[in-house]
Amino acid sequence: MFLNTVQPEIVSLFSSTGSDPLSLFGTSTDATLPSDSFIHLLIDKSSLPAPPAPAVAILPPDTEKNPDEIESGTSGLNLAQTVLQIQSPTLRTTYIRCPPTNSTHLGLKHPWIHIQVRDLRREWSVEVGLVDRASHVGVVRLSTFQKTPKLSFQSPPVLHLPLSFPSISSRPLTAWATVTLHLPTLLAHFTSASLPRGPEGAHMPATSMPSGSFSHTSHVKVYATCRLRRIWFSQSGPSKQPPWEFGLYGDEYR
Numbered sequence: 508m509f510l511n512t513v514q515p516e517i518v519s520l521f522s523s524t525g526s527d528p529l530s531l532f533g534t535s536t537d538a539t540l541p542s543d544s545f546i547h548l549l550i551d552k553s554s555l556p557a558p559p560a561p562a563v564a565i566l567p568p569d570t571e572k573n574p575d576e577i578e579s580g581t582s583g584l585n586l587a588q589t590v591l592q593i594q595s596p597t598l599r600t601t602y603i604r605c606p607p608t609n610s611t612h613l614g615l616k617h618p619w620i621h622i623q624v625r626d627l628r629r630e631w632s633v634e635v636g637l638v639d640r641a642s643h644v645g646v647v648r649l650s651t652f653q654k655t656p657k658l659s660f661q662s663p664p665v666l667h668l669p670l671s672f673p674s675i676s677s678r679p680l681t682a683w684a685t686v687t688l689h690l691p692t693l694l695a696h697f698t699s700a701s702l703p704r705g706p707e708g709a710h711m712p713a714t715s716m717p718s719g720s721f722s723h724t725s726h727v728k729v730y731a732t733c734r735l736r737r738i739w740f741s742q743s744g745p746s747k748q749p750p751w752e753f754g755l756y757g758d759e760y761r
Contacts, residue, residue, distance in 0.1 A: 508606055510614025510723060517750065518615055520605060520727065521738040523548065523590045533607025537600040544595035544731070546603065551586035551625065551734060564592055565732070567682060568628045584682040586736065590625070595731035598630050602730040612638065612725045617740035620724070621749070622686040625734035626651075626672040633670075636663070636725030637690055637717060644725055645697045645717035649686070658702045664716060666696050683736065687745045691721035 508531075509518070522528060528548065537544035547558040551567075558564055567585070595601030606613055613636075620635060632650040639645075644663040649670040659665040672684055696702065697716045729735060737753060 519739040591735040604728045623736035629732035632730040639717045643717040
């Protein structure tokens with residue numbers, strides 16, 4: 508998609524407030540679960556509009572702040588913005604993916620990816636495909652249900668990493684989180700001897716595993732269940748302030 512184009516310092520791949528948020532993405536839902544498997548735009552603060560029947564959106568967990576914070580007039584934990592809800596009990600069947608098919612590589616060369624996401628207290632996963640300069644492909648998959656890192660030897664190989672969100676009891680400033688990954692540093696883990704390996708990897712040639720220098724990203728795939736605000740790539744890490752429109756603007760208590 509972008510491999511042979513001039514790439515600016517920041518590329519916004521997905522924005523839930525854009526005119527056509529999923530223009531670069533393919534989508535998949537579970538047709539056997541019409542009431543609980545869907546992809547739908549709604550306002551984070553109100554959870555409206557409701558998805559078309561028979562779908563029923565789950566609501567975020569209780570995120571009330573303590574009385575002192577409410578009386579002081581500080582911002583709430585919800586966003587006063589449109590977001591994308593990706594929902595299903597069958598995580599693997601409900602997702603958005605860019606590019607829509609395997610036949611095309613995304614081709615972004617930026618070393619950093621940032622994902623603004625809200626935890627809905629259900630299982631959630633996101634994956635990023637990485638390509639090294641020898642054109643070897645590996646997939647990094649972060650999941651809330653994964654307990655320890657491991658390598659899965661398939662085609663392409665998958666590096667499974669655990670992911671956790673702050674608990675509500677820790678009183679975070681927002682119910683939203685920005686997941687940030689430095690992609691070049693993840694390539695070395697595909698050839699790490701310290702990660703658990705299943706029997707299917709015993710005869711996996713090291714030459715077929717991604718390693719060395721990072722070339723570009725092949726794809727991004729966000730699975731159920733979560734609320735999604737933005738995905739962007741950058742040349743700089745989280746220490747550099749992103750553009751103001753990337754901010755998470757909360758509702759206010761009255």
